Amino acid sequence: MSMSVPHDYGMEAEVWDAYAASAFDGAAEARFRWTQYEGHGPGIEVLGESPRRTLELGCGTGRAVGYLAGLGVEAHGLDLSGVMVAKVRERWPRGRFYQGEVLGFLGSHEETYDAVYSVFGCAWFADPRLLFPLVRARLRDGGVFAFSQPPAIPGAYGAQGMYKGGFAGRPLYTYRYSYPPDTWAELLRAAGFGEVSVQIVDAPVAGHWGTLLATAVR
Numbered sequence: 001m002s003m004s005v006p007h008d009y010g011m012e013a014e015v016w017d018a019y020a021a022s023a024f025d026g027a028a029e030a031r032f033r034w035t036q037y038e039g040h041g042p043g044i045e046v047l048g049e050s051p052r053r054t055l056e057l058g059c060g061t062g063r064a065v066g067y068l069a070g071l072g073v074e075a076h077g078l079d080l081s082g083v084m085v086a087k088v089r090e091r092w093p094r095g096r097f098y099q100g101e102v103l104g105f106l107g108s109h110e111e112t113y114d115a116v117y118s119v120f121g122c123a124w125f126a127d128p129r130l131l132f133p134l135v136r137a138r139l140r141d142g143g144v145f146a147f148s149q150p151p152a153i154p155g156a157y158g159a160q161g162m163y164k165g166g167f168a169g170r171p172l173y174t175y176r177y178s179y180p181p182d183t184w185a186e187l188l189r190a191a192g193f194g195e196v197s198v199q200i201v202d203a204p205v206a207g208h209w210g211t212l213l214a215t216a217v218r
């Protein structure tokens with residue numbers, strides 16, 4: 001189990017602003033995909049039956065929000081990067097976007113959702129012991145929490161420091177959280193979720209990185 005690490009969200013916002021500048025030229029197409037492989041893995045059915053209001057945590061390019069909004073869902077997205085949020089507001093005018101750090105944001109947010117989800121997003125970058133109870137509080141009864149991310153590197157569990165921009169100059173870094181599936185399941189149950197499932201979706205090519213996919217219900 002991890003000890004808490006000293007997040008510096010001002011610096012992390014800088015890290016993700018740099019990512020936003022390189023990862024999104026403002027022209028992304030709408031799509032909803034849990035895995036890192038084109039046309040692979042489950043789709044929006046993971047979010048439960050006909051969700052009407054959804055919230056994506058760490059929405060990045062906003063493609064999934066844009067996809068859901070295009071289906072008529074009231075689709076919301078949160079991201080730490082102000083650079084990213086400015087771009088996605090312009091690209092996906094039917095989505096609703098918030099800029100903020102996930103723990104602080106959820107702690108004061110009052111809306112409730114049919115589904116809260118994260119795709120390689122901030123369920124990977126925030127301490128699950130703090131995040132999961134806050135997510136549960138923003139779901140209606142029966143609402144679904146789902147997230148995906150790469151599986152842990154074997155043996156490297158808990159908060160993992162990630163360098164950004166090399167090892168010379170001003171230190172820039174963030175943290176991601178990695179655990180084996182059983183530990184993710186325990187963390188979800190400890191936060192009060194039921195119907196917990198945490199699995200590794202196999203890659204389309206045998207022996208390549210799969211995708212960790214977790215679902216749980218309030």
Ligand SMILES: C[S@@+](CC[C@H](N)C(=O)[O-])C[C@H]1O[C@@H](n2cnc3c(N)ncnc32)[C@H](O)[C@@H]1O
Pocket residue numbers: 012016017057058059060061062063064078079080081084100101102103118119120121122125126
């Ligand atoms: C790898 S990207 C997500 C990619 C996204 N699924 C997409 O399709 O573009 C991770 C995102 O999480 C956001 N993020 C990281 N830590 C966060 C935090 N503590 N609070 C809110 N957002 C955070 C980053 O700004 C970044 O845009």
